[in-house]
Amino acid sequence: MTRPTQALIDRQALRNNLTLAERSKRGHCMPIVKANAYGHGVDIVCSALEHAPAFGVASVNEALELRTLGFKQPVLLMEGTFTPDEIELAETNDFWLMVENHNQKDQILRAKLKHPIRVWLGLDTGMHRLGFDTLEIKQVYQDLLNSGQIDRLTVLATHFACANDLSNDMTNRQIECFDKTSREIELTTGHILQQSLANSAAILGWENSLRDWQRPGYMLYGNSPFCDERSSETLRPVMTLESKIISLRTILAGDTVGYDAIWKAERKSQIATISIGYGDGYPRHAKNGTPVMIRGQRCPLVGRVSMDMITVDVTDCAFVQLGDTAILWGPELPVNEVAQYCETNGYELLSGISFRIPRVAKN
Numbered sequence: 429m430t431r432p433t434q435a436l437i438d439r440q441a442l443r444n445n446l447t448l449a450e451r452s453k454r455g456h457c458m459p460i461v462k463a464n465a466y467g468h469g470v471d472i473v474c475s476a477l478e479h480a481p482a483f484g485v486a487s488v489n490e491a492l493e494l495r496t497l498g499f500k501q502p503v504l505l506m507e508g509t510f511t512p513d514e515i516e517l518a519e520t521n522d523f524w525l526m527v528e529n530h531n532q533k534d535q536i537l538r539a540k541l542k543h544p545i546r547v548w549l550g551l552d553t554g555m556h557r558l559g560f561d562t563l564e565i566k567q568v569y570q571d572l573l574n575s576g577q578i579d580r581l582t583v584l585a586t587h588f589a590c591a592n593d594l595s596n597d598m599t600n601r602q603i604e605c606f607d608k609t610s611r612e613i614e615l616t617t618g619h620i621l622q623q624s625l626a627n628s629a630a631i632l633g634w635e636n637s638l639r640d641w642q643r644p645g646y647m648l649y650g651n652s653p654f655c656d657e658r659s660s661e662t663l664r665p666v667m668t669l670e671s672k673i674i675s676l677r678t679i680l681a682g683d684t685v686g687y688d689a690i691w692k693a694e695r696k697s698q699i700a701t702i703s704i705g706y707g708d709g710y711p712r713h714a715k716n717g718t719p720v721m722i723r724g725q726r727c728p729l730v731g732r733v734s735m736d737m738i739t740v741d742v743t744d745c746a747f748v749q750l751g752d753t754a755i756l757w758g759p760e761l762p763v764n765e766v767a768q769y770c771e772t773n774g775y776e777l778l779s780g781i782s783f784r785i786p787r788v789a790k791n
C-alpha cells in the first residue's frame with residue numbers, strides 16, 4: 429500500500445498541445461522543459477514529445493539529465509553558461525548556448541574548442557533581465573564570428589515581458605526593436621541570423637512574433653498563459669494532481685479545524701482530510717475556500733495546509749466516502765483557478781510539485 433497521492437500525466441494531451449503550438453506552420457517549436465518540465469517529469473514529457481527538433485532548459489545540469497535519459501536532440505541552455513568548463517561540455521554534448529552577457533561571450537572566445545559551437549544571441553528588447561542591448565550586440569556578434577568559435581547558424585533571440593496581456597502594446601514595441609536590430613546586424617555583418625521571440629502567450633496571441641523558432645512552455649502543459657483564460661478551450665491540461673480522502677469526521681458548529689485553529693465551523697460540518705500538503709508542493713498559503721474537486725464538485729479547503737495533509741469541507745457533497753478521489757487541479761479544475769486562491773500563477777504551482785509526488789504517465 430502506498431500513499432495515494434500522484435500526478436497523472438496525459439501524454440496525448442501533451443502531443444495535442446504541441447500540435448496547437450505548431451499550427452502556424454512557421455518555423456520550429458522547441459518545447460521548454462526546464463524545472464523538470466514545469467513539474468510534469470522531464471522523462472515522461474520528452475519521451476511523449478520525442479519528435480521535437482530540440483529542447484530548451486535553464487542549465488547544463490538539466491541538459492545533461494536529458495542526455496542521461498537518452499534524448500539525442502540539441503538542447504538550448506537558455507541562461508547560457510555559468511562557468512567556463514560548461515562550454516566544452518556543450519561542445520561534446522551538442523548543447524546550444526544562449527550568449528547574453530560579455531562574461532559568457534569572453535568565455536567562448538577563450539575556450540579551447542575542437543569545432544565551432546552553436547549560439548543563440550540574447551537581445552534585450554525591453555524586459556531588462558537578460559541579453560545584450562541594441563547598441564552593443566552587433567559588435568558582440570562580429571567578435572564571435574571573427575573568432576571562428578561559433579558556427580554560421582546563429583539565432584537572434586529575445587523574450588517578452590507582457591505577452592500574456594493582449595492589451596499591452598509593449599510586445600509590439602519589443603518586436604519593432606527586435607526587427608530593427610536584426611536588420612542592422614545583417615547590414616553590418618552581411619549575415620542573416622535565424623530569429624526566435626515567441627513564448628506560449630506570443631504563439632497564441634501575437635502572430636507577428638512567429639519566426640524561425642518558437643519556444644512554448646506553459647501552453648504545452650495545457651494551461652492558458654493569458655490573464656483572461658483565452659485559448660484555454662483548445663489546450664488540454666496535462667497534469668491531474670490527485671489524492672484521496674484518508675479521514676472523514678463530523679464536527680459541531682463552533683469547532684475549529686487544523687493548526688492555529690484559523691477556520692471555525694458555522695454549522696455542523698463534515699470534514700474530509702486529504703493526503704497532500706506543502707511538503708508535496710501544495711501551497712501552504714492556499715486560502716480557505718480554495719476549490720478541491722471531489723465527486724465532480726468543487727469543495728472548499730478549510731483550515732491551514734499542513735505538511736502532508738489538507739482539510740476540506742464536504743458538508744454539501746452528497747455520498748462522500750472515505751477513499752474518494754480528491755483532485756487538486758486537472759482538466760476539470762484549472763491550475764490557473766487554484767492559483768488565484770494562492771496569490772500566484774499556475775507556473776509556480778506546477779513547477780513547485782515536489783519529488784515526493786510520483787509522476788505517472790497515463791497513456
Ligand SMILES: Cc1ncc(COP(=O)(O)O)c(C=O)c1O
Binds near residue numbers: 627628644645647653
Ligand atoms: C527565454 C524563455 N523562453 C521561453 C520560455 C517559455 O515561456 P512560457 O512557459 O510562458 O511559454 C521561457 C520561460 O520562462 C523563457 O525564459
